[in-house]
Amino acid sequence: MKGSAAMLMALAGTLLCVLSSAEAFTLDIFGNANMDDTIDENDAVFMQGIINGTNNPTELADANYDGKIDELDIAQIELIISGEEKELTILDGIGNAVTIPMPLERIVSIAGSYGPETFCALGAQDKLIGVASYAIENSRQLDSFLKDLPGVGGSREPDVEAILKLKPQIVHSYECYYDLQAGLKETLTSSGIQLVPLDFHKPENFSNAIMTMGYLLNKQDRAQKLIDFEDHYLDIIDERVKTLKEEDKPKVYLESYLDYRTAGPGSAENDNVLPRCGGNNIFNDVSGVVYIDPELLIQRNPEAVVRFIHDGQVFSGYGVTDVGPIEELREQTINRSGWEKIDAVKNNHVYLISTSAQSTHMSVFLMFVAKCLHPELFNDVDPEQIYEDWFRKFLGIEYVGVYANPSPESW
Structure with a gap:
């Protein structure tokens, strides 16, 4: 139990940090004078404009981070472009300037x-x-x-x-x-x-x-490939889900790992998953991650149940080939008292999905959820194949694992 609790704390810590959107971004590196997503000759030109007084200084213009904007910043930009800089100053995720040798x-x-x-x-x-x-x-x-x-x-x-x-x-x-x-x-x-x-x-x-x-x-080229992979699959989800009418979005009971623990508005599990994947939370009147009344769940009659699981809870994830443990947990979930009354069980729309599929490729995890909620919209998409592609392209390893039950091929 101790190990399981520790893992839940770790998962909660990371999931709470997750938000949404694969949009244009500003590269938070000093030297990105024109505030776009790269450092190139356009930044050197823009910097010269700042020095000449034709461009306004920007937050990231001080390329060498010495408190002044001058010709030395142009020289630093040229060094960054050629990969020969002696140090690089970035904004970290908190917004602090950090200079790294x-x-x-x-x-x-x-x-x-x-x-x-x-x-x-x-x-x-x-x-x-x-x-x-x-x-x-x-x-x-x-x-x-x-x-x-x-x-x-x-x-x-x-x-x-x-x-x-x-x-x-x-x-x-x-x-x-x-x-x-x-x-x-x-x-x-x-x-x-x-x-x-x-x-x-x-x-x-x-x-x-x-x-x-x-x-x-x-490793800018490699970084761009990772970005392109994410953007591609997030765009597929967004483009297809936006065509849905409100009445076409299923009522979903989202279970956060433990029995009768749900995730409502204000939680990453809800806010960054269900709306994007085209589902409506039957507990949209609760806040954050809370335990709910089992009878109330039955009354609200979800059309789909999505239960998030983790490797410490049930043997699953990478390297696992035995589907027995995850099937057993799904059967236990389905056979809860009174659940035979809910539409999700009647129509076999109860899904267990491992948050191990999230990691640094949220698009993979979201594709699992989007497909289980809307198999007709994603009938040409195989989440496991997408994950296999990611493993092969970026880690150079084979895809072997159990990340969902039932198997996505049956959805």
């Missing part, structure tokens, strides 16, 4: 499994010198990448001494825990190490976070 060669990521998986997907696993212990213990898809790396404790409370011994240039962390890590930041800074809170799993900032790290690692 370049090239970036030594990274500790304490951002659960999401951080290490992103570095591996960027092709920068050789830069990782330490990771959160959770990633080593619970990320089977990363076994071949992390097997020789030391664990440095938890995401919220890492082992500071272990980190200092590794002598990283940066410690990458979740934004969610930043306010709890003032002591960690102070200790690292005094040792010449930068704490960089930057979430890769938040769709509304995914493109900026991925491309920012792409610049830090000199």
Whole structure:
């Protein structure tokens, strides 16, 4: 139970950070003078306009972050473009300016499994010198990448001494825990190490976070491929769901891992999943994640039930081939007292979906949900095939796993 509770806390911490939208973004790197999504010669031209007085200064114009805007900033922009800069100043996920020595060669990521998986997907696993212990213990898809790396404790409370011994240039962390890590930041800074809170799993900032790290690692092309993958599948979901009339959106009971625990407005599980995937929450009158009255659920008669699960709750996720445990949990869910009365059970619309499919590719997870709610809209889309493509393209491994029940091919 202790392990399960800890995993739930970790999942809650990351899911609460998730929002939506794959739109144009501003690259939060100093030197992006014209405030678009890249640093190129247009920024040098724009910077010259600032110096000449024809353009207004922008937040990111001070490329070398020395408090002045002058010809040295143009020189820094040219160095960034050529990949020869000696340091790079970014805005982290909290909005702090952080100056990082370049090239970036030594990274500790304490951002659960999401951080290490992103570095591996960027092709920068050789830069990782330490990771959160959770990633080593619970990320089977990363076994071949992390097997020789030391664990440095938890995401919220890492082992500071272990980190200092590794002598990283940066410690990458979740934004969610930043306010709890003032002591960690102070200790690292005094040792010449930068704490960089930057979430890769938040769709509304995914493109900026991925491309920012792409610049830090000199992996801009790889970062763009990750962004393009996400945008492509999120666009498919958005384009199809927007054609739905309100009466075509099913009434959904969303269960957050535990029996009769639902996620209403104000929770990431609801706000960033159901509206985007074309579902209406039968508990849209509650706030956040709460336990509900089983009788009230039956009265509200959902047309679909979507239960989120995690690997510690039931044997599932990457590397799993035995569907027995997840099938058993689904049967237990369906056979609850009085559930034979609800339409979701009568019509076999009860789905278990693993949030392991979320990670730093929210589009994959959302495609599972969108397809189960609207199989007719997504009859040409196979979420498992999309996930297989992601694993092959970005981790170079085969897709083996159990992420949903029933199997999406039956939806």
